[in-house]
Amino acid sequence: MIHLNTAGAGLMPDVVANAMLDCLHREVEYGAYETELHYEKILQQEVYKRIAALVGAPADDVAFFDSATRAWVRVVSRLDLKPGDKVWVSPYEYAGNLISLLALRERTGCVIETIPTTTTGDLDLEWMSAHVNGDVAFVSITHIPSGCGIVNPVAEIGRILAGHRAFYAVDACQSVGQVPIDVAAFGCALLTGAGRKFLRGARGTGFAYVAPELRAALQVETYDLHVARADSPTSYVVEDDSARSLELAERTTAAVLGFNAALDYMSTVDAYGNREVYQALRGMLAELPVEMIEPGTVHSGIASFRHATVSAERIRDGLAERGINGWKIHGDHTPIYMGERGIDTAVRLSVHYYNTLDEVAAAGRALAEILGA
Numbered sequence: 001m002i003h004l005n006t007a008g009a010g011l012m013p014d015v016v017a018n019a020m021l022d023c024l025h026r027e028v029e030y031g032a033y034e035t036e037l038h039y040e041k042i043l044q045q046e047v048y049k050r051i052a053a054l055v056g057a058p059a060d061d062v063a064f065f066d067s068a069t070r071a072w073v074r075v076v077s078r079l080d081l082k083p084g085d086k087v088w089v090s091p092y093e094y095a096g097n098l099i100s101l102l103a104l105r106e107r108t109g110c111v112i113e114t115i116p117t118t119t120t121g122d123l124d125l126e127w128m129s130a131h132v133n134g135d136v137a138f139v140s141i142t143h144i145p146s147g148c149g150i151v152n153p154v155a156e157i158g159r160i161l162a163g164h165r166a167f168y169a170v171d172a173c174q175s176v177g178q179v180p181i182d183v184a185a186f187g188c189a190l191l192t193g194a195g196r197k198f199l200r201g202a203r204g205t206g207f208a209y210v211a212p213e214l215r216a217a218l219q220v221e222t223y224d225l226h227v228a229r230a231d232s233p234t235s236y237v238v239e240d241d242s243a244r245s246l247e248l249a250e251r252t253t254a255a256v257l258g259f260n261a262a263l264d265y266m267s268t269v270d271a272y273g274n275r276e277v278y279q280a281l282r283g284m285l286a287e288l289p290v291e292m293i294e295p296g297t298v299h300s301g302i303a304s305f306r307h308a309t310v311s312a313e314r315i316r317d318g319l320a321e322r323g324i325n326g327w328k329i330h331g332d333h334t335p336i337y338m339g340e341r342g343i344d345t346a347v348r349l350s351v352h353y354y355n356t357l358d359e360v361a362a363a364g365r366a367l368a369e370i371l372g373a
């Protein structure tokens with residue numbers, strides 16, 4: 001099997017699967033709460049320290065969630081915006097994030113504006129510098145979108161927004177584990193990510209960095225019992241106001257342990273040293289009669305394309321018949337950019353450090369057969 005779908009979910013290393021299996025076996029043998037107690041140090045401290053080290057944040061400012069979307073909505077749905085406040089999104093916004101912002105607009109009367117791009121498809125940074133002002137309350141940038149491999153200049157955008165009112169959010173779901181992440185260098189107040197993709201954790205894992213000033217500005221929704229206590233029938237106290245106060249207490253112990261093992265494993269490999277394979281993937285696709293969906297000037301290990309007559313589904317299935325995992329993507333997952341171009345479906349191939357030049361060449365031969373090229 002050749003796995004060119006890390007943008008869907010990366011392959012879990014054995015250490016990740018084993019950490020989860022050990023936990024499940026222990027839960028069966030000794031009980032789930034007893035198992036949680038056994039792993040307390042990892043669950044309460046170690047995993048947070050590892051997330052924090054990965055993104056360059058203090059451990060108190062990171063939280064664990066069961067998906068990147070959960071991480072996002074636990075913050076964004078609680079933003080305290082006023083009618084007329086502006087929210088900027090990029091055309092590469094992920095649909096799940098956009099829906100939560102549209103719901104926020106219904107609730108608060110905020111206005112959503114799309115940041116324009118230059119002719120290359122890169123975000124127009126000059127426009128941002130010229131238009132940022134005290135009305136802009138929230139800016140959302142998808143670092144690397146799931147449907148096309150552009151890498152948005154999140155640190156430069158952070159510098160443009162520095163000193164302005166806006167809370168700056170980076171969706172790092174497709175970038176974390178693929179390119180270095182540093183919330184201090186990005187200057188963001190929120191960064192969300194998933195564990196299952198380029199970090200190679202299990203499904204059902206995600207995280208957020210939430211800066212203290214953003215946490216303090218959120219509307220209270222509720223607090224769960226790992227951080228708060230009902231000290232009388234009519235009152236409660238919050239005993240931990242770290243980013244963990246955004247979590248819910250219940251979670252799958254095995255998933256957290258698998259995520260912790262994935263982060264540990266990530267620190268032992270050269271996850272970011274894969275440029276040759278990215279380039280080979282693009283070079284291979286350039287030889288084929290396909291339309292690349294590839295805006296911008298900086299690209300990553302995610303490449304998408306479509307063919308004039310062979311459907312994305314047929315191409316994905318043809319690859320699968322040859323033992324190669326690619327993915328059919330839907331334009332409405334990146335609705336602004338794809339919608340403007342009338343792209344309903346496309347094929348996405350994504351490579352990580354574990355993919356080889358030979359695998360890319362094999363995918364090229366398979367695609368040539370499928371497309372009759």
Ligand SMILES: Cc1ncc(COP(=O)(O)O)c(C=O)c1O
Pocket residue numbers: 066067068069070094096142144145146171173174194206
């Ligand atoms: C760019 C981007 N953001 C957010 C998400 C949502 O992640 P999750 O499915 O973990 O909620 C995805 C999922 O593919 C994504 O590609």
